[in-house]
Amino acid sequence: MTKVLIVTGPTASGKSRLALDLARIYPIEVISADSMQVYRYMDIGTDKATLEERKTVPHHLIDIKDPDEAWSVEEFQQRARVAINDISSRNRLPCIVGGTGFYIRALLYDFPLEDAPPNPEFRHRMKALAKLKGRITVHEMLRNIDPESYQGLHPNDLKRVIRAIEYYQATNRPISARKHQARCSIYDAMMIGLEWKRQELYEKIENRVEEQFQRGLINEVKNLMKMGYTRDLPSMQGIGYKEVCWMLEGLITEPETKEILKRNTRRFAKRQFTWFAREEGIIWLPFGKHTSQSKLLNQVQILIDDWLLA
């Protein structure tokens, strides 16, 4: 099986930095598992590795889309797998770095996604129906075709309700059946997670937001808007971008923007904690403001050396 190194953890936990350090020891190439770093011109808000850093170590799946281009887990899955093959065929070690747990799951396991592509017209129709007749009506459509999803999905969870119906229409099978497929990894993966105490991470997040403002987050968003990328784009819904959009539209002041951005980032980190908590196979290494980077590196090195030999 192809060996794949994974570095994950909540936002602001120091994943990119660790990857960069590892690159000095191992012949790795980074594949970003980050749903926002794929977009060009969004650098400060997504906290991308700098251009210089990316020159030292090859980075894949960063800056590959314009902010108004479509992007999805499925495309991530395909392209990341291609990248993995490419990297390991050149006898280098693929290193997945990112905090988008869904992406990592879709990548690592036998996780079929190609059987029911999204159907925008259908979604549009269903959304209109929900508006006209209520979300419950749409939810009810699931009752017979996919009782398990009907049970498990809240009527308000329109996106997923519609997707479940869409999936059934495309495949004639309930989407819930996919959950029951045993999860089997298709790579020899070494998963390292950076574990932080909640409070310390939150402090780190607040500092990072301040830095982002100093580094010119506002200008970055202004430029994006100048290029014609509007607030309704999924990319512009990213944390940091939507808040600054509100500010530029005069809805909130700058201090308010910072506070809201800090809060939204904290909440995001919490959602990541929740996700990772039930993800199996991650080796969590304690990290925090008092942990030295070299100590962390040593720990990681021991793990990786062991795994590489096995």
Place this chain on the structure above:
RNA sequence: GGAGGGGUACCCAAGCGGCCAAAGGGGGCAGACUGUAAAUCUGUUGGCAGACGCCUUCGCUGGUUCGAAUCCAGCCCUCUCCA
């Protein structure tokens, strides 16, 4: 000094005799997640208990009443206007 308004749970804010541990929102906490996932959705939020339930709350003190966040009196804060 005079006239009027207001003090409700972490915050804002409804309630104005019993159905009130108290609507709604914010924030907090927790959870879900198989096609834009930094998105989206859900639950919970005085204390104790697994549960029937028990205990402490609506500025403070006292009163009316079978019963008060809701009525009365005094006091303390606070806001607007007039002087």
